[in-house]
Amino acid sequence: MLKGECELLLNLDKLHTTELGVERIQKNLSLTVGNVVDWCRKRIQMPDASITRRGKNWYVGIENCEITINAYSYTIITAHQKKK
Numbered sequence: 001m002l003k004g005e006c007e008l009l010l011n012l013d014k015l016h017t018t019e020l021g022v023e024r025i026q027k028n029l030s031l032t033v034g035n036v037v038d039w040c041r042k043r044i045q046m047p048d049a050s051i052t053r054r055g056k057n058w059y060v061g062i063e064n065c066e067i068t069i070n071a072y073s074y075t076i077i078t079a080h081q082k083k084k
Contacts, residue, residue, distance in 0.1 A: 017037055025078060040079065044067065053071055065081050
């Protein structure tokens, strides 16, 4: 998908997650950052991020992880390490 046409990139200000989402993402990625949403937002904006939409979700592949975001509410559902 072309970055300039990506609806997700145009709506990064709407990105959020739940308390359980924060815990799940920190656990899955072994993160110790304070703000998980900011961490994800920065990854999504990286030039080499691969952004695809399948059904109701956006999938962002970057570095060694995949971030799953609901396409309607912009809720970060989960993030996990890519299987090698």
